[in-house]
Amino acid sequence: MRLLLIEDERELANALSAALAKHGIVTDHTMHLDDAFELTRQNDYDAILLDRRLPDGEGLALIPKLRRSGIETPIIVLTARNEPLERVEGLDVGADDYLGKPFLVEELMARVRAVLRRPPNLAEPSVTAGRMVIDPLHLNVTIGPIPLDLPRRELLVLVTLAKRKDKTVLRSTLEAAVYNYEEEIQSNALDAHISRLRKRLLDAGAGVTIHNIRGVGYLLKEE
Amino acid sequence: MRLLLIEDERELANALSAALAKHGIVTDHTMHLDDAFELTRQNDYDAILLDRRLPDGEGLALIPKLRRSGIETPIIVLTARNEPLERVEGLDVGADDYLGKPFLVEELMARVRAVLRRPPNLAEPSVTAGRMVIDPLHLNVTIGPIPLDLPRRELLVLVTLAKRKDKTVLRSTLEAAVYNYEEEIQSNALDAHISRLRKRLLDAGAGVTIHNIRGVGYLLKEE
DNA sequence: CCGCGAAGGTTGCGGCAGCATTACGGGGGC
DNA sequence: GCCCCCGTAATGCTGCCGCAACCTTCGCGG
Numbered sequence: 001m002r003l004l005l006i007e008d009e010r011e012l013a014n015a016l017s018a019a020l021a022k023h024g025i026v027t028d029h030t031m032h033l034d035d036a037f038e039l040t041r042q043n044d045y046d047a048i049l050l051d052r053r054l055p056d057g058e059g060l061a062l063i064p065k066l067r068r069s070g071i072e073t074p075i076i077v078l079t080a081r082n083e084p085l086e087r088v089e090g091l092d093v094g095a096d097d098y099l100g101k102p103f104l105v106e107e108l109m110a111r112v113r114a115v116l117r118r119p120p121n122l123a124e125p126s127v128t129a130g131r132m133v134i135d136p137l138h139l140n141v142t143i144g145p146i147p148l149d150l151p152r153r154e155l156l157v158l159v160t161l162a163k164r165k166d167k168t169v170l171r172s173t174l175e176a177a178v179y180n181y182e183e184e185i186q187s188n189a190l191d192a193h194i195s196r197l198r199k200r201l202l203d204a205g206a207g208v209t210i211h212n213i214r215g216v217g218y219l220l221k222e223e
Numbered sequence: 224m225r226l227l228l229i230e231d232e233r234e235l236a237n238a239l240s241a242a243l244a245k246h247g248i249v250t251d252h253t254m255h256l257d258d259a260f261e262l263t264r265q266n267d268y269d270a271i272l273l274d275r276r277l278p279d280g281e282g283l284a285l286i287p288k289l290r291r292s293g294i295e296t297p298i299i300v301l302t303a304r305n306e307p308l309e310r311v312e313g314l315d316v317g318a319d320d321y322l323g324k325p326f327l328v329e330e331l332m333a334r335v336r337a338v339l340r341r342p343p344n345l346a347e348p349s350v351t352a353g354r355m356v357i358d359p360l361h362l363n364v365t366i367g368p369i370p371l372d373l374p375r376r377e378l379l380v381l382v383t384l385a386k387r388k389d390k391t392v393l394r395s396t397l398e399a400a401v402y403n404y405e406e407e408i409q410s411n412a413l414d415a416h417i418s419r420l421r422k423r424l425l426d427a428g429a430g431v432t433i434h435n436i437r438g439v440g441y442l443l444k445e446e
Numbered sequence: 447c448c449g450c451g452a453a454g455g456t457t458g459c460g461g462c463a464g465c466a467t468t469a470c471g472g473g474g475g476c
Numbered sequence: 477g478c479c480c481c482c483g484t485a486a487t488g489c490t491g492c493c494g495c496a497a498c499c500t501t502c503g504c505g506g
Contacts, residue, residue, distance in 0.1 A: 091333035097320065110314035117319070136224075138336070139247045151481055152247050159247075166370050168363040176225065176266070179249065187484050188465080195467055196482090212465065214492065215375035216362055374492055410495050411454080418455055419493090437453060437502065 002026045002043065003112070006036045006059060007051045007078065016049075019105040025112075031055060033062050040066060045073050047112055052079035052090070063094045074115040078103070129162045130207025130222045136163055148204055153178050154197040157190075161210065161220035170217040194218065225249045225266065226335070229259045229282060230274045230301070239272075242328040248335075254278060256285050263289060268296050270335055273318070275302035286317045297338040301326070352385045353430025353445045359386055371427055376401050377420040380413075384433065384443035393440040417441065 003020065007013045008031045017027040028043065030036050033056050040048070048066075052059040063075055074096040079086075087098045096115050099108060126135045133142050136159045141148040150158065160177040161169055175190060198210055211219045226243060230236045231254045240250040251266065253259050256279050263271070271289075275282040286298055297319040302309075304323075313321045319338050322331060350357045355371065357364050359382045364371040373381065383400040384392055398413055421433055434442045 088327075088329050088333040091337045096337055104311075106311050107314075110311040114314045114319055117317075152244075153482070156247055156249075164361070166365065166368065167358070168361060168370065170361060173361075177249070185483075189483050191465060192467085192483075194465090198466090211372070213372060213375075214464065214490090216378065219363075219370060219372075221370070376493070408494075412494050414454060415456080415493075415495085418457085421455090435454065435501095 001046045001116075002028070004036065004039055004043070004045045004048045004073075005029045006033070006049065006054070006062070007031065008054050009051075016105065016108075020109075023109060033057060033059065036062060037065060037069075040071050040073065041069075047115055048073050048075045049108075050075055050077050050095070052077060052081050060090060060093050060095075067094050076108075076111055076115060078108075127162045127165070129165050129220060132162075132206050132208065134159060134162045143204060143206060148200075148206070150197070150200060153193050154200065157193050157197055158201075158220075161218060165208075165220045165222070168213050168217050168219045172217075174218065224269045224339075225251070227259060227262055227266070227268045227271045227296075228252045229256070229272065229277070229285070230254065231277050232274075239328070239331075243332075246332055256280060256282065259285060260288060260292075263294055263296065264292075270338055271296050271298045272331075273298055273300050275300060275304050275313070283313060283316050283318075290317050299331075299334055299338060301331075350385050350388070352388050352443060355385075355429050355431065357382060357385045366427060366429060371423075371429070373420070373423060376416050377423065380416050380420055381424075381443075384441060388431075388443045388445070391436050391440050391442045395440075397441065 001024065003025055005013060005016060005027050007016070007029065013029050017029060020027050028039055028045075030039060031054065033054060036048075036050075039045075050059045050062060059077070059079075066073070066075070075094070076097045076099060077090045077095045078099050078101060079090075080101045087100075090098045097111050099111060126133055128134070131143050132148065134140070139155055139159060141150060141155070141158065156178045157174060160174055171190070175185070178190065178193070179185060194210060201208060201210070207223050209221050209223060211221060213219055224247065226248055228236055228239060228250050230239070230252065233254075236252050236254075240252060243250050251262060251268075253262060254277065256277060259271075259273075262268075273282045273285060282302075283300070289296070289298070298317070299320045299322060300313045300318045301322050302313075302324060310321045310323075320334050322334060350359065354366050355364050356366075362378055362382065364373060364378070364381065379401045380397060383397055394413070398408070401413065401416070402408060417433060424431060424433075430446050432444050432446060434444060436442060
């Protein structure tokens with residue numbers, strides 16, 4: 001196993017390298033973001049440990065750069081900036097985990113192991129349908145540059161259909177996506193949502209149509 | 224998106240459900256480990272939020288049980304037991320992340336998003352027959368990129384035949400696949416479905432033929 | 447090779463289940 | 477208070493599907 005450590009405190013870096021070595025993990029170490037980027041081009045790391053505060057800037061900035069260049073290696077951010085909102089920030093730019101300093105090496109190891117258990121991240125997270133770009137993770141829908149504002153239940157219906165575009169989605173699947181098992185619906189609430197969603201998509205010129213498969217479910221098609 | 228929340232503090236649970244709902248996430252909630260296990264058998268959750276200290280025992284114990292039963296759903300442990308070594312313990316039994324109480328809902332959301340950044344559904348069992356690709360689970364049939372729209376009963380017949388292509392399917396098996404026990408048929412309804420299905424498959428250029436085995440049943444063959 | 451009965455194939459018809467649409471009102475958020 | 481979401485229900489409509497009538501094919505015995 002091979003990690004890339006991006007960290008400017010030399011003592012900490014050495015201690016970490018040594019500790020990881022005891023677990024049979026090889027560590028490459030750099031203090032600079034552009035070096036780090038180069039290294040990821042040359043080596044296929046199993047994970048990246050990234051400090052936020054670095055001599056040449058904010059470590060987080062590296063993450064989108066790596067992701068854009070097609071590198072999906074898990075990234076764990078190590079930092080003293082450990083306020084909850086800072087952690088949110090880190091995770092949302094694409095980090096896989098976030099660990100506040102100081103930490104135990106044992107915890108770091110456990111988090112590395114946890115991150116490595118996850119399947120490699122190959123999936124394109126956003127879906128296009130017609131003229132829309134749909135991000136199922138953050139529940140965003142945009143048509144070109146302008147966001148499409150949809151009520152929550154209609155949004156859930158749309159995302160569920162879009163994730164399986166050109167394929168039928170069972171009625172029961174849609175119900176499960178929109179309602180939890182405590183909320184029971186006794187009427188045609190889902191149909192009503194579909195109808196209102198259709199109208200909104202039409203008005204917005206979304207470039208998709210929702211078809212019904214009688215007795216089975218629904219299907220979203222591009223025009 | 225659908226989460227399972229295993230948590231005994233009702234207030235926290237309600238607050239979380241409400242907060243997650245604002246992000247368009249449907250939440251099922253239970254206080255009991257065995258209920259939780261049952262729920263995972265019945266639903267396909269996107270993630271599981273698990274408390275450690277529960278009325279019926281240590282929440283962590285659920286993790287190996289789920290993993291052994293083949294469930295790979297990401298699990299985030301939520302707990303007041305937030306000592307580093309306890310976190311190691313949690314991660315090492317198979318949790319994907321570990322979040323100490325109290326926490327901001329925003330941070331939980333960010334961690335959920337981080338954990339979900341994984342490939343969507345891996346292998347979906349599908350059958351090919353002629354030029355069709357048939358997904359028996361979601362009941363959809365596509366020829367190349369275009370979906371084939373079939374009425375429900377014909378669809379059920381096709382799926383049943385396709386699952387055993389090149390083998391005879393008993394007439395009684397087909398009837399069982401298309402009708403439940405309450406619906407009796409007194410006529411040649413099944414034959415009629417077969418006939419209409421043949422026509423539709425021909426028009427669509429599906430590349431299969433349905434043969435009759437006199438007195439026994441039917442058989443689907445590729446051309 | 448022919449005749450005959452039974453199984454299967456095809457097709458039009460009508461009932462009705464399922465869907466689309468829309469108006470209405472309660473309720474929550476700002 | 478105002479606005480919008482969303483569940484409900486009434487209304488109209490589409491087309492699935494059971495039915496049955498009629499035709500075709502198959503297998504068998506003579």
